[in-house]
Amino acid sequence: MVDCMARVIEQHRLSADYFMLRLEAPEVTAIARPGQFVHVRVTGLGDAALRRPFSIYGADQGVLALVYKTVGRGTEQLARLATGDSVSVIGPLGNGFPLDCGERVPLLVAGGYGVAPLSFLARRLGRRGVLLVGARRADDILCTADFTDLAWDVRVATQDGSRGERGLVTDLLDACLATSPVVPAEIYACGPDGMLRAVGERAAAAGVRAWLSLDKHMVCGVGACLACVQRLRRADGTEWIGRVCHDGPVFEAREIVW
Numbered sequence: 001m002v003d004c005m006a007r008v009i010e011q012h013r014l015s016a017d018y019f020m021l022r023l024e025a026p027e028v029t030a031i032a033r034p035g036q037f038v039h040v041r042v043t044g045l046g047d048a049a050l051r052r053p054f055s056i057y058g059a060d061q062g063v064l065a066l067v068y069k070t071v072g073r074g075t076e077q078l079a080r081l082a083t084g085d086s087v088s089v090i091g092p093l094g095n096g097f098p099l100d101c102g103e104r105v106p107l108l109v110a111g112g113y114g115v116a117p118l119s120f121l122a123r124r125l126g127r128r129g130v131l132l133v134g135a136r137r138a139d140d141i142l143c144t145a146d147f148t149d150l151a152w153d154v155r156v157a158t159q160d161g162s163r164g165e166r167g168l169v170t171d172l173l174d175a176c177l178a179t180s181p182v183v184p185a186e187i188y189a190c191g192p193d194g195m196l197r198a199v200g201e202r203a204a205a206a207g208v209r210a211w212l213s214l215d216k217h218m219v220c221g222v223g224a225c226l227a228c229v230q231r232l233r234r235a236d237g238t239e240w241i242g243r244v245c246h247d248g249p250v251f252e253a254r255e256i257v258w
């Protein structure tokens with residue numbers, strides 16, 4: 001884990017509420033793995049200067065890339081950063097996704113901007129797979145070109161039908177799991193809790209292993225404050241309370257007690 005000041009190289013808007021921020025942070029990118037996150041504090045924000053966790057979208061050649069949605073004062077301030085500004089970054093944090101799926105086909109399931117860490121994962125897996133991505137509307141579908149550039153099979157669903165199939169990403173997953181060429185698969189998912197739970201249930205029914213990246217409210221990001229606790233289950237069936245920032249954010253679906 002590195003604690004550093006990172007210089008803004010570039011920032012641009014991806015769609016109405018989403019931004020891509022690229023930071024110079026070679027100490028972080030040297031050790032970052034897909035599924036890990038960084039904790040970022042925007043300086044000069046007064047009482048809103050708490051750190052915010054962001055999944056890592058990219059970590060190549062010293063450039064740390066983040067995709068985020070503006071949802072409050074912290075992220076609105078982040079969106080105002082310009083080239084040459086600096087932010088405080090702690091990371092990489094958390095465990096990340098396992099990268100070895102053997103002979104199984106990687107089947108990535110993303111809800112909204114949950115696609116960001118999965119793009120990083122696809123680039124590091126070194127093999128082709130299938131991306132299923134769903135969101136409310138076309139504007140919330142991001143980064144699909146990353147996957148088509150890697151010759152991945154990309155399938156999109158939106159609830160309003162403005163892009164791809166009309167429906168939920170779990171509808172795409174149902175169709176995918178029913179199609180024999182995609183099985184055996186290894187599922188990796190990132191998105192809201194309801195989606196992750198549904199993905200885990202479908203994976204269990206299909207006998208497919210699934211890795212879920214939980215998106216919990218965080219404060220300290222390093223296991224000290226207990227803001228991000230999650231009930232978990234060991235292989236022997238006993239339960240324990242984990243901290244998503246410290247023990248996750250990635251868990252095998254069978255570990256999570258919803």
Ligand code: FES
Pocket residue numbers: 217218219220221222223224225226227228229243244245246
């Ligand atoms: Fe503090 Fe996880 S955010 S323990």
